[in-house]
Amino acid sequence: MDLYEYQGKQLFSRYGIPVSDGRYVTTPEEARTAAEEIGGAVVVKAQVLTGGRGKAGGIKLADDPADAEEKARAILGLEIRGHVVTKLWIESASEIAKEYYLSITFDRGTKQPLLMFTTQGGVDIEEVAETNPDALVRLHVDPLEGFQPYHARRLIYGAGVEDRSEQGQIAAILAKLYEAFVGTDAMLCEINPLIVTPEGEVKALDSKFTVDDNALYKHPEIAEMRDVEAADPLESLAREKDVTYVKLDGEVGILGNGAGLVMSTLDVIALAGGRAANFCDLGGGGDAEGVVDALEVITRDPQVKSIFFNIFGGITRCDEVAKGILAALERMPIELPIVVRLDGTNAEEGRRILADAAIANVHPEATMLDGARRAVEAATK
């Protein structure tokens, strides 16, 4: 789960990482009040889960509360890479002497947390990694050993930070960031830029924070940060119904059992010349309840022109899935063409059940490739 900048900064504060005084607001009037409370010049920052806010006009400096209200009015409603701005973070403006970069990522390749630090901050870090790789210091941490002060020394000396006060502040921030990374079960904690003010104060000017979905049960206060409104409405509905669903752009609605098989189904639909409208994994089950829930989500997508059930019966038996589909269709009439491919355990029986029911828009198929072709054909007719 990706967090907004202001949420990440709330977590930073909780772990003692210095950030500027700020307020979360959703209206121009609130922006004005926030600026009054903070005092002095403020920055009005769009809160969206995407990069490129600055270039898109989503970050503006405001001299006083009236200006903050005006800037807020201009930014609210902006569309930044498909995200409409409805939330703002009003923050005390900082003077910037230097911009550094600091992050901890979950490196699944080496199976260790990876610390990255460079004094070339404030820009796209992948660019630094490409054009000036020596400037980017990388260091893995043994997860059982945990963060040690020497890790900070390696990064700080490696990146060439010479000021003693800066060194001390960065070392402290590194230790706290690692604590936050482990403490919140994060997959990514990034500070870009980590600034040094003209007075020599080091603080986080931005935050990028991703938390492991599988660990959210341990962190109910973070789980509550999920922004239900910003998510795709179909994905939110799916989440409510506990259906594993990802919205895509095509016209063939997909239901399958097992994540790998469903991914493969999307690919086979593409091979057959069509495009999948979604990813939807029924999991181990094929009971009517699960099928109804999934169909409800899928058919709410107006782009869907046909539906492809791709079921491989392992422990799940195809005859039960067939009954589940029929029961679901009784409760939820659908006029779209539905291609059902049943294979594996009790496949023949499953296909016979569907054939006997003789529902005009339900078309049983025996193989995945045939099913995909038929579903694409049905969608493009």
Add this chain to the structure above:
Amino acid sequence: MAIIVDQDTKLVVQGLTGSEGSFHGLRNKRYGTRVVAGVTPGKGGQDVEGVPVFDTVVDAVEETGANTTMVFVPARFAADAIYEAVDAGIATVICIAEGLPAHEMLRVYTYIRPRGVTMLGPNCPGALSPGKANVGIIPAEIFTEGSIGLVSRSGTLTYQIGHELTQMGLGNSTIVGIGGDPVVGSSFIDILERFEADPQTEYVVMVGEIGGDEEEKAAAFIEAKMSKPVVAYIAGFEAPPGKTMGHAGAIISGSSGTAQGKKEALEAKGIRVGTSPTEAAQLAAEVARG
């Protein structure tokens, strides 16, 4: 021969008294797997259809000589269950449980590797050596005994390919599900190494998917270290970046972990990659029939 599970497997099921644990544990037993014990704290002394249940894994190992565990406890107890098994001397851990926090698995992985423990999962279907033993949830009926080693990050996709192989008259030495999480106990390379050393295995089918770089690493390993032919299949060409596709580990981060990148890495090392599960099975059949 075969790998990871066979006639010498003496299985303890952690969570045997739960509904899933007993269903699959007993299914494994009926298949012929030596299911020697179950562990559920507080239920020591009971039995599940004749399989004795112990309070701790140490008790189970002492009483029954169990050498392999199947972890069927809820995700939030899984890391603890794995540590318990490893510290009790269990050499092979097969974790079916799904939903382990990635950080917990990172620590488990770092703990077990230097101890020489073999681990599959979490979030995996287990391992099946047809005719010998089945540990996990793989439907054994659709596989036959043979010489093709099958290793995969996904369950049903493996069944799909195995089923197609069976229909072409080809069987398997062992089917290994390594799991769909970002960090799993065994990599493709760990399993490929075993297939290379296993006399029963003559060919290998590797089934990958988006996310991470294990397929790319496997490609280099296959070229450098394997004499046995390998064909591959990769799922997720149509997956958008930044979205988790069902498996916690199936996510394209930025431009890394794409299906196209994996396919190219494999093909660059001369490994053929099927465009569909059906074609992957056909490629395997071609190789197997010379």
